[in-house]
Amino acid sequence: MVWMYVVAVVVLFILLKELIRLPTVGKYGERCVFITGCDTGFGNLLAKRLDSLGFNVFAACFSERGADELRKVSSARLKTLSLDVTKPDSIVKARATVEKQLPSNKGLWAIVNNAGISGAVGQIEWLTRADYERCLSVNLYGVIDVTKTFLPLVRRCHGRVVNISSMMGRIAAASAPYVVSKYGVEGFTDCLRREVLKQGVTAHLLEPGYFRTDIVEVNAITKSFQSCFNQADPEVQRYYGNEFVSKVKTIIIEMLEKVASPKTHLVVDAYTHAITARFPRTRYLVGNDCKYFFRPLWNLPEWISDRVLTAKFPSPEGAL
Structure with missing residues (x-):
């Protein structure tokens, strides 16, 4: 009989945990959100979603073409601005632009650090310091600099910071520059969350699996590998050999075509919940591959996960 009570308590706890996620903050029309990387992909979709919900969206785009396309399909509430997250001066200029358009004594309800790139794809021995710097300048330093610059505006509204990481921020199963950048985002966001805990600001992480966006475009990734x-x-x-390269490129193509999900709305749903929920989650694991394959894998002993992740990959020709 005791086990029945235990099961009942567990079920009740899980139910209450989910129910508490349902209430929203409301008054979307009075809230302003700043999003980076809105040219394409998740940022573009999120900007459209929040605009449709009535939020006042500041959509930062890298290219003028991306900004033009977004304005064509959005309401007058959505404002676009130019931003290169790798350049501190551009970030400072973006803050001045946003602050100028905010209502008097108002701040930002949320900043969403969405901008990201896949970076150079290859074995560690093939990569240069510049390969790491290019990837980190967007995926990590961009997140850090945007957060630092815009945080005072978020503090005015007791708002929130939402950063996109990846399941690769939990388990190293991609090219090193990308993994390093996402591990960095995880650590930075954990530090931020604790620092702002008593400031009325919250920090949240999205950890998506593979989704069909420009960041996992097959031709670009295999070209980068070569x-x-x-x-x-x-x-x-000579040690790796051309046959190794050819085999790995085939594996990459097969994996991305099989695993990458077309359901990009799931990531947008997670972003939206992190912004609108009264009690948002600290972390959002998004995608079946992330929840049901990689999550169990990163909790297993390394000697098991190492072998699972490398099972299909060939050895370099020089190692045979």
Whole structure:
């Protein structure tokens, strides 16, 4: 009989935990949200979603073309602005633009650090310091600099910071620059969440799996893999060999075509909940691959997860 009471308590706890996520903050028309990386992908979809809900959206785009396309399908409430998250001066200028358009004594309800790139794809021995710097400048330093610059505006509204990481911020199963950048976002957001805990500000993380966006475009990734191999030292190239490169590219293509989900709305749903819920989650695991494959995997001993993740990959020709 005791086990029945235990099960009942567990079920009740889970139910209450889910029910508490349902209430929203409301008054969307009085709230302003700043989003980076709105040219395409999740940022573009989120800007449209929040605009349709009545939020006052500041959509930061890298290109004028992206901004033009977004304005064509949005309401007059949505404002676009130019932003390169790799340049501190551009971030400061963006804050001045946003602050100028905010109502008097108003701040931002949320900032969404969405901008990101896949970066160089290749084996560690093939990569240069510049490959890491390019990826981190967007995925990590951009998040840090945007948050630092815009945080005072969020504090005015006792709002929230929403950062996009990845399941690769929990388990290393991609190219090193991308993984390093996402591990960094995880650590930065954890530090931020604790620092602002007593300031009335909250911080939240999205950890999506593979979704069909520009960041996982097959041709671009395989081209990057080949390019990184081509830039490696001749000795390293001989050790890995062309057959290794060919086999891995085939594996990458098959994996992305099989695993990458077209249901990009799931990520937008998670973003929206993090922004609108009265009691949002700290972390949002999004996608079946993330929830049911990678999450169990990152909780297993490394000697198991290492072998699972490398099972299909060939050995370099020099190791045979």
